[in-house]
Amino acid sequence: MLIDATNLILGRMASIVAKRLLAGEEVTIINAEKAVVTGRRKEIFDEYDARMRIRSLTNPRKGPFHPRRPDDLVRRTVRGMLPYDKPKGREAYKRLRVYVGAPPDVQEKACSLPEAHIDRLSAKRFVKIEELSKHFGVKL
Numbered sequence: 001m002l003i004d005a006t007n008l009i010l011g012r013m014a015s016i017v018a019k020r021l022l023a024g025e026e027v028t029i030i031n032a033e034k035a036v037v038t039g040r041r042k043e044i045f046d047e048y049d050a051r052m053r054i055r056s057l058t059n060p061r062k063g064p065f066h067p068r069r070p071d072d073l074v075r076r077t078v079r080g081m082l083p084y085d086k087p088k089g090r091e092a093y094k095r096l097r098v099y100v101g102a103p104p105d106v107q108e109k110a111c112s113l114p115e116a117h118i119d120r121l122s123a124k125r126f127v128k129i130e131e132l133s134k135h136f137g138v139k140l
Contacts, residue, residue: 012116
């Protein structure tokens with residue numbers, strides 16, 4: 001299954017993708033940088049900044065490591081909705097592919113998830129994953 005993440009709410013999309021992965025489907029997400037996180041802009045940036053500051057006091061080079069690129073942020077969000085500690089969750093996670101933009105080898109038509117679309121909630125407050133990544137210093 002091929003999903004275009006343009007204007008899809010990240011959490012809703014991730015939960016739908018996690019269910020399909022657990023059902024045995026292979027899922028590919030394109031345009032990961034165009035997914036959105038709903039909420040107040042300042043609160044979203046503050047929350048993600050606080051998450052990035054979490055480090056080990058003894059040796060920060062040993063982690064924890066936090067994703068900054070859009071494709072990694074989306075992958076990690078989906079992973080959080082899978083039972084990753086169990087073998088079935090790890091196998092499901094291996095069936096997930098996430099891309100920034102649309103790779104040239106994608107021939108089939110991408111579908112959108114209407115239940116996760118931003119227009120469904122008519123949300124006025126949201127931040128695109130692309131803006132969040134640029135805030136962390138990622139060059140797209």
